[in-house]
Amino acid sequence: MTARAGGPDHRPPPISDDDRDTGVRRVQEAYAGGLISYEEMDARLQQVLTARMHGELVTALAPLPEEDADTTATITAVGGRIVRRGAWRIPRVLRVESALGRVHLDLSRAIIEHPVVDIELRLGTGRARITVPRDAIVDVEGLRTGWRDPIYQTRRSSRPGGPRIRISGAMGMGRLKIRHARR
Structure with missing residues (x-):
């Protein structure tokens, strides 16, 4: 029996602690820089901290400026x-x-x-x-x-x-x- 693409053998890896820490840092810096409100920071931090896959993390960070x-x-x-x-x-x-x-x-x-x-x-x-x-x-x-x-x-x-x-x-x-x- 062969594994299908997208099957259990081809799951994308979960995000690492470093990826999550970078996401939290980017959200906090956007708030400290006055780019987002407190409420938006709170919502984005919740998204970053509960994200399991890279796609969820990318969605939470998409509107924020990239790290230079x-x-x-x-x-x-x-x-x-x-x-x-x-x-x-x-x-x-x-x-x-x-x-x-x-x-x-x-x-x-x-x-x-x-x-x-x-x-x-x-x-x-x-x-x-x-x-x-x-x-x-x-x-x-x-x-x-x-x-x-x-x-x-x-x-x-x-x-x-x-x-x-x-x-x-x-x-x-x-x-x-x-x-x-x-x-």
């Missing part, structure tokens, strides 16, 4: 150091991949054009240090650590309007230290 390819950058090193500091432009999504080296990202004087910045870490061994602006709000909920928890002390008070820095990904044997800039 320039808003994603990847920094990769097998060994050695990754260092970014000074007045550098932060993309919307920054992926940092290092198997053995140390990572130091200083965002305190960086040019941050997006209300939300996602930093995705893929680190093996080695330490990572991220310095964020004084008024930044930091979220490390999406970060998985294999050895030690990140060191981060939430600021007692921050001025409204600061960027939201979401740190996600996975770290092996290293440790992440996050601190707010003093000035």
Whole structure:
């Protein structure tokens, strides 16, 4: 007996968590940018979160602007150091991949054009240090650590309007230290 096209052997794959997260982020950015109302954001988030197949996700996101390819950058090193500091432009999504080296990202004087910045870490061994602006709000909920928890002390008070820095990904044997800039 042969399988028919469209039969049980040819089901399209369900959407991944990354696809769903990207959809949620696009809806939230459209709302933050004033492109959609709160009610529309709420309805679209419901569609994205309950979508099972890519077609349902595409329908929920169709009227929203596409993500700009320039808003994603990847920094990769097998060994050695990754260092970014000074007045550098932060993309919307920054992926940092290092198997053995140390990572130091200083965002305190960086040019941050997006209300939300996602930093995705893929680190093996080695330490990572991220310095964020004084008024930044930091979220490390999406970060998985294999050895030690990140060191981060939430600021007692921050001025409204600061960027939201979401740190996600996975770290092996290293440790992440996050601190707010003093000035």
